Each structure stands twice: as C-alpha cells, then as structure tokens.
Amino acid sequence: MSPGRSAAATARSGVVRVDRVTRPVDDVALAEALDPLVLAVDIGSTASRGGVYDAAGRPVTGLRHKVPHAFTVSPAGASVIDPDQVVAEVEQILDAVTADRALGTRLAGVAMDTFAASLIAVDADGRPLTPCLTYADSRCAGEVATLRAELDERAVQQRTGTRIHTSYHAPRLRWLARTEPRTFAAAAGWWSLGEYVYRRLIGVNAAGTSTAAWTGLLDRRTGDLDADLLAAVGVRAEQFSPVHDLADTVDPTRTPRWPALAGARWFPVITDGFASNVGAGATDPTVLAAATATSGALRVLLAGPAEPLPFGMWNYRVDGDRTLLGGALNDVGRAISWAQSTLRLDRDPGATLAADPSSATPLVLPYLTGERAPGWAADAHAVITGVTAATDAAALYRGTVEGIALTYARVATELGPAAPEVGQVVASGRVSNDQPAWLQVLADVLERPVTHVTLKRSTLRGTALLALGVLAPDVPRAPRATGDTYEPVASRAAYYAERRARFDEAYGAVVRR
Structure with missing residues (x-):
C-alpha cells in the first residue's frame, strides 16, 4: 500500500497494490546488451517509432527515435496518410538508431509492425496510385450495405474471421471501383502500408500473415486468400503480395543503405494488434x-x-x-x-x-x-x-x-x-x-480485476519479441512491467x-x- 493511503481509501477505490510490483524493463547499455540485437519499428496512428532491443527484450539505451504524424481526415469520412511520408519517417528512424558506430554488425534482425487494415493501390512499378487508406476511413459505408445485401455475411465471417465493414478491403475496393474507376483499372497491386515501405527500402514484396488477415480477405483456417470474396469485388489473387509466416524471413533484393543492417534478417511486416498482445x-x-x-x-x-x-x-x-x-x-x-x-x-x-x-x-x-x-x-x-x-x-x-x-x-x-x-x-x-485512474472505471464495468502493464512502447517491444522468438528462442526475456491491479x-x-x-x-x- 502506498504511503499515506488508508486501507479504507484503498477499499473504496478498488486499487490493489501488489506486494511485488515488477520493475520496468530497464534500458541496457549497448556494451552490456545481449546478442542478438533486433531493430524494431512501429508505425502507429500518431507516430512512427523505432528502437534497438537486446536478446532479453530490453531496449538499448539511446538507440530509439520517434517521428510524429497525423492522419488527414475529412467530414466525409476520409482518413489517409501519404505512404511516401511514412517511408521517409522510417528512413529517418533507421538513420538515427544505426548512427552509433559501436553497433557494428550486431543487429541480427529488423522487424516492423504497422497499424492494421491499410490499403494502397500501386502501379506495375510499385508507385502509389492512392494515398494510404487507414482503418478509420469510412467513405465506403455505402458499399458495406451493398455487399451485406449481396453476400452471406455470416459465411464470409466464418471463412475469413471478419465482418463486412469499412475497415476491410472488400468494401473499399468496391468503393474505389465506383469512385475512381481509372485508378482501380490501373492498379497492379493492392498493398498494405508495411508492404509499401519494404518495397521502397529493400525491394521486397511480402505480407506477414497477420497483415494479410487484417485485409478481411484471408481464410483463417487455410491461410489462402478467399476466392469468392476476391471475385465479388473484382480483384485477383496475384495483385496481392505473397503471405509469409513470421519465421519466413525475406531476403532484400536491394542492399539496404545502412551498414549496421548488412547482416540482418528482415521479418515480414506484422500488425500492431498482434505485437501489442505480445508486448503486454x-x-x-x-x-x-x-x-x-x-x-x-x-x-x-x-x-x-x-x-x-x-x-x-x-x-x-x-x-x-x-x-x-x-x-x-x-x-x-x-x-x-x-x-x-x-x-x-x-x-x-x-x-x-x-x-x-x-x-x-x-x-x-x-x-x-x-x-x-x-x-x-x-x-x-x-x-x-x-x-x-x-x-x-x-x-x-x-x-x-x-x-x-x-x-x-x-x-x-x-x-x-x-x-x-x-x-x-x-x-x-x-x-x-496517461490516465491510470480510468482503469478503475474499466474494472468496475467489466466486474473483474484489471492489471496495468506500465511499459511504454509495448507494441514496439512486442514486435522485437516476436523476432527474438525466431532469432534467440532460448534466451530468457526480461519480465513485463506491471503496476496496480484494479x-x-x-x-x-x-x-x-x-x-x-x-x-x-x-x-x-x-x-x-
């Protein structure tokens, strides 16, 4: 119990001070970091950020960078971001975190997560024909209603694990076909934001399994694109990048310009939701x-x-x-x-x-x-x-x-x-x-205890941990940092x-x- 806090006050609030609160995952100096090291990048809704983690999952002191950004929104429901802007942000992050010459070639892996359900139309050379549509873009609401009338939504959900909704590709593709028919016809590929970044950085076309799943087009049992749904919206399977499980690292076809990454394995881009769970x-x-x-x-x-x-x-x-x-x-x-x-x-x-x-x-x-x-x-x-x-x-x-x-x-x-x-x-x-008191409201509403995982950048750490599960499966990880249980x-x-x-x-x- 914290000093000066009465037992009665604690009972009223519902907060339980656990006897052994785990310490935050402390940064580790580069000289003391355990190999292999991983560079993790997280492209979120408000910023792109990156950092280096050691084999125990600890952030390496001083080797992190953040670039804020914002979605461009409109009253009509648009929510987009310039994909080339994000590429520039990631390049800035890689410049910053690999600048320390003491890194040498210790970085064994690069892993990236992005906000989920992003969509970019690209031409045959991989140039963007549209901005990046984010998960919050709702301009295809009319197509949601149309597709729900045409298809058996429950059957679609049982196959793909997703409903027909503006967050997913099927109605967005229908909307683009209706509102921008020339762009739709010219599109050689339909990529996520992470796929676009990788193509620009290392020349690779690859989608992580979770990234493909968040399109709403992937069969949750087989891992294949759903042929019926593709046909319903007028696109072809070959317009999508090959799907890779996390262990299926990708080989750059273009040498990265960062010497510290010369020997690094590049992991297929995953979604922030998957990484967030692992980090927590x-x-x-x-x-x-x-x-x-x-x-x-x-x-x-x-x-x-x-x-x-x-x-x-x-x-x-x-x-x-x-x-x-x-x-x-x-x-x-x-x-x-x-x-x-x-x-x-x-x-x-x-x-x-x-x-x-x-x-x-x-x-x-x-x-x-x-x-x-x-x-x-x-x-x-x-x-x-x-x-x-x-x-x-x-x-x-x-x-x-x-x-x-x-x-x-x-x-x-x-x-x-x-x-x-x-x-x-x-x-x-x-x-x-920022507002830990809100967790008391959440616990009261859920009628069950809620433990606060206090670690900052938990999504970024989760991305690093997933890569480390492949690169260093036997190295013990530093514990997650927790605070109060409400x-x-x-x-x-x-x-x-x-x-x-x-x-x-x-x-x-x-x-x-």
Missing part, C-alpha cells in the same frame, strides 16, 4: 489484453481458430498455428483527447475518474469515427444524453470515459463464450499510462449495470446496423 504479455488463451491507444481492442491469442466465432468479433490468423480473437474500438484515446481539448477541464481528470460514480453523469456513446466491434455500424456517430443545466465539463468527461469502458464491456460479453480459459485482464497503452468495487455494480442497460437502449434507438 498476453500470449496464451488465459490472458485477455485491453489495448488503450488512439484506437483500442480486447484480444486473446488462441492456439487455433475460434470455435464458435461470435458474430460481433473478429478472428485473425497470425501464423500457421495461432489466431487472435477479439474486437476493436475506433475511438479510445481519440475520444479522450477530443473530450479534453473540447471541454477544457479546470481540474485534474484523474480526480474526476477516481470519484464515485454519479447518476447525474451524462451517458455517452463515444463513436467519433464509427463503430467496429461488436455492432460494426460503420456510420455510427457519437451520442450524448442526460445533459442538464447542472452538467459541467467534468461530468461530460466522466461520461465519455464511462462510455469507452462500456464499449469494452460490450466486446467482452460477446467474446467470452469463445475464450473460456481467460483468467486475467491486462491493460496497456498510452491512455492507461479490483472492481462491488457497490458500483448496480450503477454500471443500469448504465449498460441504458447504453444498449440508446444504441438500439440511434445506431443503424
């Missing part, structure tokens, strides 16, 4: 990971395809043996940042979240960029109800955070039957690190049950599915 320590069916960044998710790693697969969830094939089951939320950090900047709180947000819940708190459906799991309503919008003349900024902020927690709970409810072994919930990411407060259960019922009622009234 959620690597088996007993641990459910809550990712809390700009977007969010609940995910559990399974030994094979999820059976049964709930209709509101996805189930991505991530390698030859494993799949990732879960559901994603478009707006977590995005919604919190919006609330903080719009409401201009005059007091600490943490105090607002640590307070006991109040029935005067507005109810918020936090869909700023549409809904993914569990309802998959691509054109859903945020809704705020229960506002009175007495409602202040703090109450609206609290309502936003409660709404985010309730969306996680909706995912958890549907996911539960397909993941019966789950015994632990861990939460990681920027939102949990226990649900029993006296709040009735309040959140009523909130959940009101949320579901409002959702049913205003969200079109």
Whole structure:
C-alpha cells in the first residue's frame, strides 16, 4: 500500500497494490546488451517509432527515435496518410538508431509492425496510385450495405474471421471501383502500408500473415486468400503480395543503405494488434489484453481458430498455428483527447475518474469515427444524453470515459463464450499510462480485476519479441512491467449495470446496423 493511503481509501477505490510490483524493463547499455540485437519499428496512428532491443527484450539505451504524424481526415469520412511520408519517417528512424558506430554488425534482425487494415493501390512499378487508406476511413459505408445485401455475411465471417465493414478491403475496393474507376483499372497491386515501405527500402514484396488477415480477405483456417470474396469485388489473387509466416524471413533484393543492417534478417511486416498482445504479455488463451491507444481492442491469442466465432468479433490468423480473437474500438484515446481539448477541464481528470460514480453523469456513446466491434455500424456517430443545466465539463468527461469502458464491456460479453480459459485482464497503452485512474472505471464495468502493464512502447517491444522468438528462442526475456491491479468495487455494480442497460437502449434507438 502506498504511503499515506488508508486501507479504507484503498477499499473504496478498488486499487490493489501488489506486494511485488515488477520493475520496468530497464534500458541496457549497448556494451552490456545481449546478442542478438533486433531493430524494431512501429508505425502507429500518431507516430512512427523505432528502437534497438537486446536478446532479453530490453531496449538499448539511446538507440530509439520517434517521428510524429497525423492522419488527414475529412467530414466525409476520409482518413489517409501519404505512404511516401511514412517511408521517409522510417528512413529517418533507421538513420538515427544505426548512427552509433559501436553497433557494428550486431543487429541480427529488423522487424516492423504497422497499424492494421491499410490499403494502397500501386502501379506495375510499385508507385502509389492512392494515398494510404487507414482503418478509420469510412467513405465506403455505402458499399458495406451493398455487399451485406449481396453476400452471406455470416459465411464470409466464418471463412475469413471478419465482418463486412469499412475497415476491410472488400468494401473499399468496391468503393474505389465506383469512385475512381481509372485508378482501380490501373492498379497492379493492392498493398498494405508495411508492404509499401519494404518495397521502397529493400525491394521486397511480402505480407506477414497477420497483415494479410487484417485485409478481411484471408481464410483463417487455410491461410489462402478467399476466392469468392476476391471475385465479388473484382480483384485477383496475384495483385496481392505473397503471405509469409513470421519465421519466413525475406531476403532484400536491394542492399539496404545502412551498414549496421548488412547482416540482418528482415521479418515480414506484422500488425500492431498482434505485437501489442505480445508486448503486454498476453500470449496464451488465459490472458485477455485491453489495448488503450488512439484506437483500442480486447484480444486473446488462441492456439487455433475460434470455435464458435461470435458474430460481433473478429478472428485473425497470425501464423500457421495461432489466431487472435477479439474486437476493436475506433475511438479510445481519440475520444479522450477530443473530450479534453473540447471541454477544457479546470481540474485534474484523474480526480474526476477516481470519484464515485454519479447518476447525474451524462451517458455517452463515444463513436467519433464509427463503430467496429461488436455492432460494426460503420456510420455510427457519437451520442450524448442526460445533459442538464447542472452538467459541467467534468461530468461530460466522466461520461465519455464511462462510455469507452462500456464499449469494452460490450466486446467482452460477446467474446467470452469463445475464450473460456481467460483468467486475467491486462491493460496497456498510452491512455492507461496517461490516465491510470480510468482503469478503475474499466474494472468496475467489466466486474473483474484489471492489471496495468506500465511499459511504454509495448507494441514496439512486442514486435522485437516476436523476432527474438525466431532469432534467440532460448534466451530468457526480461519480465513485463506491471503496476496496480484494479479490483472492481462491488457497490458500483448496480450503477454500471443500469448504465449498460441504458447504453444498449440508446444504441438500439440511434445506431443503424
């Protein structure tokens, strides 16, 4: 228990101070780092970042770099980024982290993850014909409705593990065919952002299994592209890069210009969701990971395809043996940042979240960029109800955070039957690190303990750990860093049950599915 904190206060908050809090994964000096070293790159929603890790999974002191960026968005639903801008960011990262001549040729691997479900049309020479469409681009909402009318969506989901939604390729390809027919006809390839970066850096066309799965076009059992879905949207399998499991490293056809990478193996690009679970320590069916960044998710790693697969969830094939089951939320950090900047709180947000819940708190459906799991309503919008003349900024902020927690709970409810072994919930990411008090709200809503994984850059570390699993499988890894475990407060259960019922009622009234 922390100094000055009474037992009664601890019981009211629900926070449990574990007796043996693990220390953060300390940086290690280059001279003391264990070989082999891995250079990991993470292309996220708000920045590209990279760093060097040693064989124990420890970041090497001073060998990291970050380049911020932002998606270009529009009221019409566009959410894009210039792929050449991202290539330049990655080059800047590689320049920065390999500049230390003491590295020599100790870097044995390069591994990269990107935000999932990105799409770029390229010509025969690999030049981009479109910007990179991100997971949050919702302009193809009309094509979602059309495809759902044409196809048996439940059958599609059982094959690919994904619903028909704006986040996936099928409706996006239909939308491009309708709105940019010349571009669609000229496209020689349909690549993810990571594939494009690799082509520019090392001349390779390759997609990691998880990257291919997040297109919504990959059969979750066989690992092949789904022929029926390709035919439905008018594209061919040869327009997509070969799919590689993680151990199937790729050989550059162009010599990288960084001498420190001369002997490095390049791993196929994976998705940030897969890496996030690994970085948080959620690597088996007993641990459910809550990712809390700009977007969010609940995910559990399974030994094979999820059976049964709930209709509101996805189930991505991530390698030859494993799949990732879960559901994603478009707006977590995005919604919190919006609330903080719009409401201009005059007091600490943490105090607002640590307070006991109040029935005067507005109810918020936090869909700023549409809904993914569990309802998959691509054109859903945020809704705020229960506002009175007495409602202040703090109450609206609290309502936003409660709404985010309730969306996680909706995912958890549907996911539960397909993941019966789950015994632990861990939460990681920027939102949990910046606003740890929100985890008490999450624990109360989920009615189960939530452990805070405090490690920063957990996704980046997860990418490094996946590569190290191939390069150095027998080297013990440094433990993940954890902080408080937040226990649900029993006296709040009735309040959140009523909130959940009101949320579901409002959702049913205003969200079109």
